[in-house]
Amino acid sequence: MQSNAVMENSTSSFIPRLPLEEGDPAVDGRMFRRCLGQYGTGIAIITTEANGRRAAVTVNSFASVSLEPPLVLWSIAHTSRSRELFSSSGCFAVNILSSKQMDVSRHFSSKLEDKFADAVWASGDFGSPLLDGCLAHFECETYSLVDGGDHTIIIGLVKRASRFEGEPLLFSQGQYSIADSHPAASPTPEASGTKPDTTAEGTIVSQIFEAHHLLSTKFEEHRSAEGLHLSIARIIACMYDRPGLKIDQLAVATHLGQRDTEDAISELLERGLLFASGGGYSLTEAGRHLRVAIQKRWIAFQQAQIAGIPEADLRATIRTLSKLIDQNTIAE
Structure with missing residues (x-):
């Protein structure tokens, strides 16, 4: 059990973080769902x-x-x-x-x-x-x-x-994901008596997943600055390129569940960023402007992330990722 002195010290050094959103779940059900979505x-x-x-x-x-x-x-x-x-x-x-x-x-x-x-x-x-x-x-x-x-x-x-x-x-957080061992919870290769797998086939896929998670988390700051969360951003990006899609089509195209897609559609309609059209949905002018704004942030984000990486390394990475995407794409 912690002593009072330790607890007091911990309390005095605690700096509360500002939440992305908060409120009464009885008033804002979609906010409640997004908070629940933090529990994977x-x-x-x-x-x-x-x-x-x-x-x-x-x-x-x-x-x-x-x-x-x-x-x-x-x-x-x-x-x-x-x-x-x-x-x-x-x-x-x-x-x-x-x-x-x-x-x-x-x-x-x-x-x-x-x-x-x-x-x-x-x-x-x-x-x-x-x-x-x-x-x-x-x-x-x-x-x-x-x-x-x-x-x-x-x-x-x-x-x-x-x-x-x-x-x-x-x-978790409105999207499908897979489990991976936490580095802090896994014994080091030396402690477990095994040598790390440094071959390409032993590391590339796990590193792709780790890079995706880290970059997505970091880019969340930019989405939040535009008043967006992940599911909303995905719907807007998809609608910008493919207007007129129905909810079922959007759920498949964005890899969101049916309920999260319906929630995102409702929020976009309330914010005047989307309108119903012929059984499907399309972005309003305000919605298209928001898509352009987040796209500009994304381009700047990409440039900042790859700055300093040799061109040859980037091209090799693109070739590898393109092959992985091609061999796992299911023909429609």
Whole structure:
């Protein structure tokens, strides 16, 4: 336990940071969601089947409750079309997505009438669909339903659990991400008795992810200066190049979830930066001016970041990244 002297010293040296935004969640629900988005989570698809009907929803509300008995929970909105079936079916399965299943997450987040038609799955031992390629499955018997505001909290008794090799798909700050060991939490190669992998194939992909994270975090200051956050900036950039897109198309093009896309659209409409047009949306003149302003900041940011790097190194990096992009681009 800290002594009073240490605690007083810590308090006197503490300098509070100014928040990017703050307010009453009851008044500003979208601000509340963005604050919640600071807590990174895994992604799960909950499935059920009863009386010939199947349902699936993508959630990040999954959590463990108890080991004895083995209980888990998740929540579903009262407005969800699947709520009635999940509440009455008596069973469900939790499918934990792997880092290779971002497209599966988007597919089951869509408004398709039959989400199982184009999915690879099999019925589990307790009747609920199990999706192929997941990190883990939890087959559950419904244990209890709890009212939670505008959601129903569903607690399940786990009857069977299984896990597979792979890395988790994560969702944080309005975007998909993957897990990586924190440098401060990982033993040094010398301490672990292993030599660091200095080959190109051992370092380049992890360094690409690290560079992307660091640069995106640093550029956040420029987005904030223009009154933007990440999901808004992505929607504006996409709309500038491709006006008239619908919400479902924007969710795919920006790699944002359906709900985050809908929130961003609502905010842009309120701010007069967007207008509805023929079933889709386009930027207003103010929205286009804002896109130009953030683009100028982006160009200056890029120039500052690569200043001093030899031209030959830049060209080699561009060639490598172009090859990686080409070999991982799925033809439409």
